[in-house]
Amino acid sequence: MWKWVAAVAAAVLIFGLGGIWLRLGSDQGQTGTSQALIPSEHLTDGKALYEANCASCHGINGEGQPNWRVPNEQGVYPAPPHNNDGHTWHHADQQLLEIIAQGGSLPNTGMPGYGGILNQAQMEAILTYIKTFWGPEQREFQEQVTRNRQQQTQ
Ligand code: HEC
Known part of the structure; x- marks a missing residue:
């Protein structure tokens, strides 16, 4: 027993x-994994929205259009890449969200404004997804640019 x-x-x-x-x-x-910083449902949503609205010009992996630095005869630039090769990661979140909402600032820009089509949360989800095209250095640089910009506008 x-x-x-x-x-x-x-x-x-x-x-x-x-x-x-x-x-x-x-x-x-x-x-300690950096993936945990991005809520996964946000990311999936952003991926689907990016592929539906943006990939036709900016490429499925953010590779942009060929010769994106050279304007055509009408002076319109092709869509730039969003990956490490481009300069999207040089700009603060606030500025990128403005471009997405209002379109390009050049008079004959090829970048349409999405403010009337997508809501703020959807545009932010797309931006979160675009950030997955960047390497760790580009991410860190862009986070710093975004923080600097926040301090300037406070
Ligand atoms: C019809 C083609 C087209 C579509 C669709 C498009 N873009 Fe663009 N985009 C452009 C072009 C062209 C530019 C370059 C800006 C200019 O010429 O004024 C640009 C520029 C940008 C920039 C600035 C890039 C940088 O490196 O400074 C961002 C951010 C951007 N687009 C995001 C988006 C997002 C997000 C979507 C989808 C919601 C989208 N674009 C859909 C053509 C397009």
Whole structure:
């Protein structure tokens, strides 16, 4: 009889400790990854919206149109890339959101304004998705530019 009690007690102890150990292990696995900073539903939404509205010009992977630095005969520039090769990551969030809402600032711009088509949350979700085209250095640089701009406008 006492043997059984001891065996059950030992089993409870082992399972209990095992559970704690497993929980600690999985917690550690979830912290410290940069992916965790972007809420996943935000990202999926942004991807779908980008592919539906923007990819036809800026490319499915943000690669832009060929010879994007050279305007055509009418002086209209092709769509620039949003990846590391372009200069989207040189601009603050506020400025990029303005361009997305209002369109390009050149008189004969090829960039339409989306303010009447997409709401603010959708434009922000697209911007969050565009940031996945950047490397760690571009992300860090653009975060700094965005912080500087915030300080200037406060
Ligand atoms: C019809 C083609 C076209 C579509 C569709 C389009 N763009 Fe553009 N986009 C352009 C062009 C061309 C420019 C360059 C600006 C200019 O010439 O004034 C540009 C510029 C931009 C810029 C500034 C880039 C930089 O590096 O400074 C952003 C940001 C941008 N577009 C985002 C978007 C987003 C987000 C969408 C979808 C919601 C979108 N664009 C859809 C053509 C397009």
